[in-house]
Amino acid sequence: MAVFLLGVGAACCLGFGFVLQQRAASRAPLADFLSFRLLLDLIHMPDWLLGVALMVAGQVLGAIALGYGEISLVEPLTATNLLFAMLLSRRLTGQPLGWNGWGGVALLAAGVTGFIVAGRPRGGGAEAGALRHWLVFGIVAGLALLLTLKARRLPRSGEAALLGLAAGLLYGLQDSLTRVCGQIVQDHGIAQLLASWQPYGVGALGLTGMLLVQSAFExxxxxxSLPSLTAAQPIAGIVCGVGFLGDRLRFTPGALAWEATGLLAIVVGVVLLGRHPAMPAGTAGREPVGATRVR
Incomplete structure (x- = not known):
């Protein structure tokens, strides 16, 4: 129950934070796209700072949840952040949910429930060796890099979707390293954590993911962008959890079928909610001031 409440609390903070960040990022200069100057512009906007504070609170709650539960359990719970994003967006825009909105809510909730019930995520498995650890980590990070490079060749809507997807993959990796950091502290103490590379990897992944997210929001x-971000993070986290953190899921044919159905329902629900008219429209028609984007 504690893990459940922490995961849902993290989702609430993340959902509210993403909406506030996008409202601010849509007013930033497009000339700063995929540049750390974008973050320097955004820190002068109070609504963006509030959104970041909520996102950090969500990440802290998620990190605490990862300290008590498996990443394969926590990640589906945090995917419900889109429900809270929809709640705030609906309040800001006055748009009714309609059939698409309610259908997305039902699919997302049913998908999370179905995956957790069917998979019964639990720890206790042997952690993978260094080779498998770096192989899984490298594949996910490499895919995020490829998506970022590919995004530059697409129209703005496709660009934002791929950047959100890449950021979701990096956030999934960040969650897996956060879990490792918690284990290091429990087993060896803070001194050993500070001497390890994992906490600095968490910071680097978080900063890079934030840049991708703000560029997508801009x-x-x-x-x-939010549907691909929300769908990619739990999938990447589950892959890392099972791939090298020792998480275990049920692998009977029936369980696998329900787990796959649950993940599919999560993705479809996320897409339905993310594309709902209540979500902030931004100002995508802007052009850079004094600069022309090169494709």
Whole structure:
């Protein structure tokens, strides 16, 4: 129950934070796209700072949840952040949910429940060796890099979607390293943590993911990027959890079928909610001031 409450609390903070960040990022200069100057512009906007504070609170709650539960359990719970993003967006825009909205809510909730019930995520498995650890980590990080490079060749809506997807993969990796950091502290103490590379990897992944997310929010409406971000993070986290952290899921044919159905329902629900008219539209029609983007 504690893990459940922490995961849902993290999702609430993340969902509210993403909406506030996008509202601010949509007003930032497009000339700063995919540049750390974008973050320097955004720190002068109070709504963005509030959104970041909520996001950090969500990440802290998620980190605490990872200290008590498996990443394969926590990640599906945090995927419900889109429900809270929809709640705030609906309040800001006055848009009714309609069939698409309620359908997305039902699918997302049913998908999370179905995956957890069918998979019964639990720890206790043997952690993978260094080779498998770096192989899984490298594949996910490499895919995020490829998506970022590919995004530069697409129209703004596709660009934002791929950047959100890449950021979601990096956030999934960040969650896996956060879990490792918690284990290091429990087993060896803070001194050993500070001498390890994992906490610095958490910081680097978080900063890079934030840059990708803010660039996606800047380029297009929230509905273009948040669905891919929200769908990619739990999938990457589950892959890392099972791939090298020792998480265990049920692998009977029936369980696998329900787990796959649950993940599919999560993705479809996320897409339906993310593309709902209540999501902030942003100002995608802007052009850079004094600069022309090169494709």
């Amino acid at each position: 380029m297009a409406p929230l509905r273009m």
